[in-house]
Amino acid sequence: MTELELKISQLDPERIPVHVAMIMDGNGRWAKSHGYIRSDGHAEGVSTVHRVTKLSSDLGIKYLTLYAFSTENWNRPKDEVDTLMYLIGWAIERELPELLANNVRIVLLGDIERIPEDARQRLFYARNATAHCTGLQLNMCLSYSSRWEITEAVRKIAYLAAEGKLDPKDITENTISDNLTTAGIPDPDLLIRTGGEYRISNYLLWQIAYSELYFTPALWPEFSDEEYVEALLDFQKRERRFGMTSDQVKHTN
Ligand code: IPE
Ligand code: IPE
Numbered sequence: 001m002t003e004l005e006l007k008i009s010q011l012d013p014e015r016i017p018v019h020v021a022m023i024m025d026g027n028g029r030w031a032k033s034h035g036y037i038r039s040d041g042h043a044e045g046v047s048t049v050h051r052v053t054k055l056s057s058d059l060g061i062k063y064l065t066l067y068a069f070s071t072e073n074w075n076r077p078k079d080e081v082d083t084l085m086y087l088i089g090w091a092i093e094r095e096l097p098e099l100l101a102n103n104v105r106i107v108l109l110g111d112i113e114r115i116p117e118d119a120r121q122r123l124f125y126a127r128n129a130t131a132h133c134t135g136l137q138l139n140m141c142l143s144y145s146s147r148w149e150i151t152e153a154v155r156k157i158a159y160l161a162a163e164g165k166l167d168p169k170d171i172t173e174n175t176i177s178d179n180l181t182t183a184g185i186p187d188p189d190l191l192i193r194t195g196g197e198y199r200i201s202n203y204l205l206w207q208i209a210y211s212e213l214y215f216t217p218a219l220w221p222e223f224s225d226e227e228y229v230e231a232l233l234d235f236q237k238r239e240r241r242f243g244m245t246s247d248q249v250k251h252t253n
């Protein structure tokens, strides 16, 4: 048995998280430490996306949400942004046959209109081609930030109220959730951030209200399958209390 198989065998199949979100950080530092340019780190990071997607699908996780490019990332040097956009389009096209074979559905979250035409067309193609898939749902957050998303939701809700279609008295938490890009997707059970930073960087702020957080110093290109399963094992050891007491949670389980 390999180390990976051993770790997988320790997982409780009944308590696999439904939704795992990831902040894929550390590509630039990985490249620098190997004497490469930053963009080489992004290219290397694509293989981790491939592995993590396959393992999530194999383990029966229903939703995997990856932070691939933030609203703030538009402020990076033009060369790096151009390479990232090229890589995203190229990678999605290359991965499509395997995504289809594994029954993975691609969903795009973010201000996709800002993505350059060429990459955008490839993304739309992959999204449409996998729309019928019923296995893992892979949410790719592109040109995404949580404050952007919440601002858009507020605008939509305000229009509904102004048009008389929604009485402000009837606004509930569900009204907000239903107007976010993640409408219909259960909140993440587990959020993993690689790259050693202890911050959220404008990611899924509403949705992670009760998510379990896992931070690792591993840089994204070297985030291994073993460590992913380690994060899942760690998640399974935790008690999610949602504001209640430990005794209450034990009795409702
Ligand atoms: C994450 O790696 C990828 C993106 C933000 C697109 P970084 O590029 O942020 O890598 P570091 O944090 O500089 O090492
Ligand atoms: C967060 O990483 C965004 C993505 C992983 C796409 P950053 O590297 O942009 O985050 P900060 O700027 O260090 O907070």
Ligand code: MG
Pocket (backbone or CB within 6 Å): 025, 026, 027, 195
């Ligand atoms: Mg970073």
